[in-house]
Amino acid sequence: MKVTVDQESCVASGQCVMTAADVFDQRDEDGIVELLEDQPTEDRAEDVRQAAALCPARAIRVEGQSGFVR
Structure with a gap:
């Protein structure tokens, strides 16, 4: 699993921090x-x-083994 973030798009809602x-x-x-x-x-993939x-x-x-997720 590979994670990237777009800080320019972020609206600082904090949902990501509360979830993972x-x-x-x-x-x-x-x-x-x-x-x-x-x-x-x-083990963190679902979060x-x-x-x-x-x-x-x-x-x-x-991105994961099955390709782009979101």
Whole structure:
């Protein structure tokens, strides 16, 4: 699994952090997403996919064995 974020698209809603805090964080000054782990382990896969699905700005991209997820 490979995760990327588009900080330019992020609207700082924090959904990703609430869903997968070990993979995502937010900058203190403006709340924009920060990626902590770009290749999370498979045990984090469901949370990461859910974070991507919940992102209102669609700023999270997840690629896995089955290809592009979002």
